[in-house]
Amino acid sequence: MTTEWWRSAVIYQIYPRSFADANGDGMGDLAGITSRLPALRSLGVDAIWLSPFYTSPQRDAGYDVADYCDVDPRFGALADFDEMQRAAHELGIRVIVDLVPNHSSSDHPWFQEALAAPEGSEERARYLFRDGKGEHGELPPNNWESVFGGAAWTRVNDPDGTPGQWYLHIFDSSQPDFDWENPWVREQFRDVLRFWLDRGVDGFRVDVAHGLVKAAGLPDYTPPADAGSMGGGASPLEPVIDADAVPSPPYWAQAGVHEIYRDWRTLLDEYPGERVLAAEAWVDPLSRVALWVRPDEMHQAFNFAYLETPWSGPRLRAVIDASLDSFAAVGAPSTWVLSNHDVVRHASRLALAADNLQGHGIGPKTVGLPDPIVGLRRARAATALMLSLPGSAYLYQGEELGLPEVIDLPDSAREDPTWFRTNGERYGRDGCRVPIPWESSAPSYGFGPTSNSWLPQPAEWARLARDAQQGVSGSTLELYTLALALRHEHALGTGTLEWLSDFGDDVVAFRNGAVTIVANVGAAPVELPEGTVVLTSEKLQGRALPHDTTAWLLA
Template sequence: MTSVLPRTEWWRSAVIYQIYPRSFADSNGDGMGDLLGIRDRLPELAELGIDAVWLSPFYTSPQRDAGYDVADYCDVDPLFGTLDDFDSMTSRAHELGLRLIVDLVPNHSSSDHRWFQEALAAAPGSAERDRYMFRDGLGQNGELPPNNWESVFGGRAWTRTENPDGTPGQWYLHLFDSTQPDFNWHNPWVRRQFEDVLRFWLDRGVDGFRVDVAHGMIKAEGLPDWTPPLAGGSMGGAGTPEGGDATAADPAASRAPFWAQDGVHEIYREWRTILNSYDGERILAAEAWVDPLTDMAKWVRPDEMHQAFNFPYLETPWAAAPLRAVIDASISAFSAVEAPSTWVLSNHDVVRHASRLALTAENPQGAGIGPKSAGLPIPELGLSRARAATALMLALPGSTYLYQGEELGLPEVIDLPDEARQDPTWFRTNGERYGRDGCRVPIPWEANSPSYGFGPSDAAWLPQPAEWATLARDVQRHDDNSTLSLYRHALALRRAHELATGELEWLDSGADAVLALRNGDVRVYANTGDSAVPLPAGEVLLASGPLGENQLPADTTVWLRG
């Protein structure tokens, strides 16, 4: 009998911490987070117990979509610093034993990018225009867009150009904002440019890439019209799940012709070959909103990407039965292709889980919440559920992603003034959808410092609520009952008990609302119900909240030894 050695690559068990650069730490007081601010705060992340950091975009950009509209893929936007600052930050991360993953945005560029400006200046049918998705319009004079596709941010996904003589010209595709034209990934020239981009950052020492809209890039042949099969269905995209019914017999049959096309896999096989040529286990992580999980697993086959964000898990309600179902489906789907499952509860595109898990009204992905939203969360309930959900997540085998500030228990900022909002969703829907600003507010470090320690001045690109003073890192650091202490303790136990490389076994909880499992020598009980249940016997290693006398309260997770 041949023994099989366990897979030990770092990314299979890593805890990866997402940094949203503009909201993490500001070194110069201009109100915008930057690379030197990140560098100087990295020791506090190492102290938390993570393995790697992932940076959202910091590239040259007009910042119409917070940097996801890239104007130069091989330089740093002056808002965030310089390439020298990037090198200094990277060196500090590696000194602290942290890996560094950077965002890559290959589905679209900024309309300010030189490549697109050259395309606009060139004639229809030119090599320059073939870099992007230019098409003639329909109708008698081309006055209608080439198809009925809609933008993720609202409105149609096509914008018409103007010819040099002032007459209307061709249309170009943008699945997101009109200032974010989609690349034509059937064009070999585009593919070569991005291979060069990969090598540029790999040569500077990055340990991998998180790929934005990794289920996009390739569009169906002929660009056919498409209407979501469900009323109000989302068009999908970065931070927005694709339309279609995940419970249907064949979800792919209703899949949008601009998401999850088979041709994307060829791109990632080419990229994997490039990463494999570098030392140090460099990785690709997919932001792929794809249902079902068995389809998402195609992104992480052995010759493609290494990880894919587990959005079905993120979207699962705080209830035992659906949580067990999605955990089983995740481990099964990813194990089938020899990949680890990933687990995630928050990121820069979703309502923070300290608020989302206590919402009582429907909250479509990417819509955000604000003062006029229905079913606003009860803060205490949201925090209890968030802590319990985190304790459950960190006990699961595989890799985990954390979003900056969740370790402080930060809620979604609901009461942002309308005039302060900056998300394109807010503007493209004429204020009907609040968008993602509420999860992007600069985070607090010190209760009694300007901008709560975000920077040396009171400036912050989004206004911080007064509540941040009570949630600041320095307030929580020495409080054993704080959310920060819960995260630090859980991460230390996760490592000590090797939970990330363990094997999950379901246990009989004795109650429908309680999820019970064993991972190695740790038993986990998560009470998702409304009332307390008897606490099983055993030494308590971790509890997400106060325990009653032999009772496991509602919205509480406990870890027991043995």
């Protein structure tokens, strides 16, 4: 029977390093995830997505994979994965794993074999090795810059010690890019997909799904100064007649990626149980993102245009309309997301008082640091709005506790390659990756059995711990739990949106089935329409909806 569960699912992202630590070494692990699954069942999510747990030197927190078919000892072993997945499935929770196909770790045997092989060899053809420019090849092949800062090329020494070719790494130098024009590469990843599908996973979140194919000739390109590190940058709402023809940076959103995903979709469709592909594709406009979810390609694509929309009534209404229209045009559900492991947590981001480009992060010297009270209030309202929308929603671990970005991390604790490759100019993503709190009075707030945590946890997190919020009326945890229960009860994920026009610019109001949703993003209170209030992100003032507050009502 076809359920198309992914069309309305609420999917919870687990960042394994920072979720739960079973053995006390300060780093989260698969056994820790297994121990905390009942909490996710009580929260009400439908599936979990795990960031990478594969064998890796961890130079980019596991997104530098050295073996795609094994578990890094820091996280456990394959048997621990199998037990975690079995426990999740018994609880009715599906399991999606991260796949990192744009690049491998420089420690991967495939790349080590390429380094040892001569120029022009089959081994080197797995990656993007090129001769340098200049009289002696001393200049990189083009001017591309890494997402993490600095040049996107590194020169290698030949076996005799003389300087040789350069290899491309759109991310860190420890993450060489594959050459996806090579049939050998394509077949290796078919094997990787089969390995995990045979093990029972319910799908894959595909890292950098817009980046696998590079433009022929690798031409020079200088991105706009205000472009985010992962791409996008154009108006996300602008409709286009021929989305395939929109110009892109030569390393993002090339048309050839779609052939790869059609091949993968055919492979997944051979398996029972509706296995899914979800694209991390930082692409604008939304009508172009929809190319990744055409009927013969992926099932979902992250809606980063929604994530990056400011707290503004007109902007929110516009991005919701554009999302629903663009994805529906190809028969796909819209997805909704506010936080993940690569962006400033929305409990801080929504109160920033200055521009902050994706990937830059925030820290003590950032201009326009957020007011934490305003940030949490807006985050709660934004989440209540998001979870009422038709489609699928993604949650990031700890947002159900109202966790803010950790701003005051000591420089010595930071691990994000962005911090090092920009000499501290950009703080990077460590602030959203701090291990989450479970018990307010336990060592490491219950993250593990000891006080160790790979990134230091702020003292104020004791009051945000799960046990300090569970059963407490008005807590962020209870808000999320109620919203997910009502979302399921009233089938909001498979509903339809009907705008209400009786309110001004500062209100986002609509009906989804039997539920009326009113979000006040302005400063003045708004009188609620008739109906029984079943959820509010903040206390009402009689029938008045205060500023930065969302309410759900039943007629």
